[in-house]
Amino acid sequence: MTRKFFGTDGIRGRTNEAPMTAEMAQRVGQAAGAHFLRGDHRHRVVIGKDTRLSGYMMESAMISGFTSVGMDVVMVGPVPTPAVAMLARSMRADLGVMISASHNPYIDNGIKLFGPDGYKLSDEDELEIEALIERGPKLVPPAEIGRARKIEDARGRYIHFAKSTFPEEHSLDGMKIVVDCANGAAYQVAPSALWELGAEVVSIGVSPNGLNINEGCGSTAPQALQQRVVEEGADIGIALDGDADRLIVVDEKGKVVDGDQLMALIALSWARRGLLRGGAVVATVMSNLGLERHLEANGVGLVRAKVGDRYVLEEMRRGGYNVGGEQSGHIILTDHATTGDGLVAALQVLAELVETGKPASELLHQFDPLPQLLKNVRFGGGQPLENIGVKDAIADAEAQLAGKGRLVIRKSGTEPLIRVMAEGEDPALVEQMVDQICEAVKAA
Template identity: 75%
Template sequence: MQQIEGVWQLGGRKYFGTDGIRGRTNASAMTAEMAMKVGQAAGAHFLRGDHKHRVVIGKDTRLSGYMVENALVAGFTSVGMDVIQFGPIPTPAVALLTRSMRADLGVMISASHNPYEDNGIKLFGPDGFKLSDEDEHAIEALLDQPPKLAKSMDIGRARRVEDARGRYIHAVKATLPEHIRFDGLHVVLDCAHGAAYQVAPAAIWELGARVTAIGVNPNGKNINDRVGSTHTATLQETVVAAGADIGIALDGDADRLIVVDEQGRVVDGDQIMALLGTAMSRNGLLRGKGIVATVMSNLGLERYLQSQHLELVRAKVGDRYVLEEMRARGMNVGGEQSGHMILLDHATTGDGTIAALQVLAELVESGKKASEMLHLFDPVPQLLKNVRYSGGKPLENATVQLVIAEAEKELEGSGRLVIRPSGTEPLIRVMAEGDDAKQVRAIVDRICAAVEEAV
């Protein structure tokens, strides 16, 4: 068994989880007061050197984004940072523009695939990469201290940049060779009523495809609501009804990608990684002779890569940990089964739109149907269930540990067991996989029952 340690407040930290700070707005740490403190603390931490300091801020389409954004602006300007606001824009666009605009810090206001009631704050360093654990620890330490306010004449200014979306569209299109066009391709695109509702349809249409867009009418409360990468039923139905060639689903902040083939079948991140990794290997573009995924990726992916003489490196759950392994090992393709796709040749974080363009390019170049191209291996039976808890450490319960030990012994040599607390929600995630589907289900049910009893 591979068990990832961590808690809802990750590693003993009070505020930061595996992907920044996240929670229910006005009912947890995600208040206007906290957002202002984060702006003051992060701003103070990045006030380095004698240049004029700058932070860029993007957000998704949640109602609470207005509140959080204004509070962050107040915090950053109060410690002497200038602020550039982009409005609704994908997380990877913030990472890209942080670097291209020579900012000291980038901020994305989003809770990704969570419902609209939640929100979060993701931070990027001047290199466009998510902050290290050390930087997050330093910022967290400053949150509980009085802010270091700027002198009256040094308070920062704030302004909006209206062409940020256009800059991002140009950048994602530039990731494809100039000869690639999507003429004749019918794509159904689900933007989850989220951050990419304008940029993703525009980028794909500008490359020649016919685009049927859904999930592109945000109202502040419908982000991820029965649409997007975690709710693909509408996309599947639309692809089949429209006779489209392929369906693309992004999540609320557009750093995830899930694909639907022309028959309406869902293709997860493992299959997408298999496609992009092997295609890049054939073209001599894959570095490190393999890809990086997490402990949650299917055993079938590992076996398939081995058949192609490629390695699967497993990281802890969370795209930041995938990225750490990629950078440490000099690898340029990585991701998660949930759809985070990191292509380091093109982006410093997961980018669903860039990954979608690479998939569409393979579809055009291969001349195959999506169903023929996207299902490269048969997944090993795998089951994941979540148990919600409100406190304590249920995985330290003696009965739970005994049930887990018995399950581990039962799967020995024929499967895997991964049990971990979520880094973004108060959940215990229980996953098992193996060649016997009935055995897998029975094991997951037993462990979940034990955890439920413990909590």
């Protein structure tokens, strides 16, 4: 059954346009609250948000929705997405909510839901919530309306948790780190955690005004971080996205390091120490073939999942793996967290820098990626991938790349885009195949 409101990462869209309106936020609160009213205990939801201007509106609407069906609300303010997952578990809540559109600009917002175990909801849960959204849940009598309160130490709790994932025998003394928080949810917690571990911290993207989240900064725009790392003579740069569940790193020479390289580093480090479970890493179909070859050469497998960190996590839980993620920087380490956590992943990278004493440019270059090209084609409606011309272009490309590369064409789960990716040993052929398919999609 197709979901109507939920995409690959919750509900997301342009604020004040369907489905991302205050009315919808209230209905989601009512539906999700009613869905998780199980048992006779006092029910509780933890709500966090990033720094978007619309976060206040969405938060207020969701509070009214949850309380109207009898659920108490705990507001934790601007915190990273993984902090909401962690706090929902530690506070024995029935549900966790993060109001964020992740790496999207401020004009967008979104709603991510976590169950009492701290994991994102299953497709089945989301379908049941969608049904409740459409038919409307039962509201409680006045005496049973929920209460709302704010806790002030949520950020401190998360900082303490993040630091606990860094090896006790190490510190960051003597290390200079530039951290870019994307003017988003980690603007306070990430610099504080690094400083408390002993680092000299240079912070950028830490002046949110409601409109500048992800604007020319963060993991999707690392140019400012690259420049600052070189100017400061820093050992490494760390870039998070708006809700801090994504990590991109910059080495001391200003070169960007993506999630594939970081997964290779963490997985092989854990394998050497006997910590890697399942003998493999879970990545998506978008991860570079070079990662797969490098891991296999070192005795570690690669399991591929559909695009989306939720699908990576599902595969990790199914196979008992503890390292997984996406090339874009969502890195999931289930020994520590139930969702992607940019700061926790960064601390694993920093621990390896301290342990080896190697410069970041040497340590983080784990393998030579194969030439890979990704292009997006926006479409206005319909099913362009069902068009015969598009199917023929894809079949032709697959035939030409057979044995020499990979082709991945998919519809985005969050935007009206067709994503066309090819990789192979011949960069000219890769570009030709991508352009050929993109033109077919445009024509369709």
